[in-house]
Amino acid sequence: MSRITYVNGRYSRHRDAVVHVEDRGYQFADGVYEVCEIARGYIIDMTRHLDRLARSLSELQIAWPVDRDALVAILREVARRNRVSDGMVYIQVTRGVARRDHVFPSATTRPSLVVTARSSDPQAARAKAGEGVAVLTVPESRWDRVDIKTVGLLPNVLARQKAKETGAAEAWFVDADGIVKEGAATNAWIVTADGTLVTRPADFGILRGITRATVMDIAAGQGLKVEERGFTVEEAKHAREAFITAATTLVMPVVRIDETSVANGHPGSVSLALRDAFFETAEKTPI
Incomplete structure (x- = not known):
């Protein structure tokens, strides 16, 4: 066809x-x-x-x-x-x-x-989530209005290509203070030792992700605390879990940041539970 x-x-x-x-x-x-x-x-x-x-x-x-x-x-x-x-x-x-x-x-x-x-292929996506992905950190190189979802994505393209060349699935943009902003095509999250979900505030510095918003709904339903604040690359590398969110990836566990494994190098239970609950929580419009 x-x-x-x-x-x-x-x-x-x-x-x-x-x-x-x-x-x-x-x-x-x-x-x-x-x-x-x-x-x-x-x-x-x-x-x-x-x-x-x-x-x-x-x-x-x-x-x-x-x-x-x-x-x-x-x-x-x-x-x-x-x-x-x-x-x-x-x-x-x-x-x-x-x-x-x-x-x-x-x-x-x-x-x-x-x-x-x-x-x-949803089965391939589930298998990928079961293994987790790696991310590469790169310096922020985009214009200031990344809150607008424009087709001007050349810095994102270059960051993603650099990530691919190192075997990573995504690139995280990092600002001049060492704080993670977001991925080239995803929002960035970590889970702290006490189980708190942390993601950067969706102000003018990042895109207000739709999957990000639905994950917050899921977290509220599961009684999980969400904290909107910046986190450093080092905090992410030492977090209990890390993951990315987007319509094309849903909730995707991150098991390596640059050359450092996150926790035990395997997807964490919090991110997988969020992924499993996504379909039931999200709005669904029949085709």
Whole structure:
């Protein structure tokens, strides 16, 4: 079956889907995106993802390409046409197509919308969580407004590639004070000796992760304490557990930071319990 992609009002074969050469997403990274998990035939936490999309669009003064209800219908249709029961759906909105100029184009320029979906193997993801992953720490090199989920991800790409070259699955950005900010595509967490979950406050210094928010809901339901504060790389290396969260990874245990094993080098019980509870806690919108 051919993959199907939605581009500006048309569903077409993925290999035939195109955007204009002067789309501002291509020219200036002038756009935003969201990624929603699809699990067991449901789009996960869609309300929170679309709320964050609305904020990102507002921060960049980009209009909605279609109204919100229409976008929901498009997401469900793209997932159905691609027969995705487990995987992800990707949304990208740019300021649109206009003659190349740094200033905003005319207000009549229509934003561009691209939606894709693809399947993934939940058994492979569970097996990966059972082993845990390694992360590499790198100096912060991004712009200050990482709270906006823009398509300008070159520093993230370079950090992820560096991590891959060292055998790690993710890179953690570290600020000038030695405090972990977040991953290239994830939020960063540790579990202290007394079982407290620690993650950096979601202010303008990190992205307000949707999976991060759902994990906080799970923690509240399990009676776990969550502390929003910064933590150093050294504290993370000596923590009881560490893990990352994102729609594409859910809760993924971290068993090595740089060259140091976390605890006994195996996934911890807290992070695995959070992962096991995720589906039942998260919002589920049927495809």
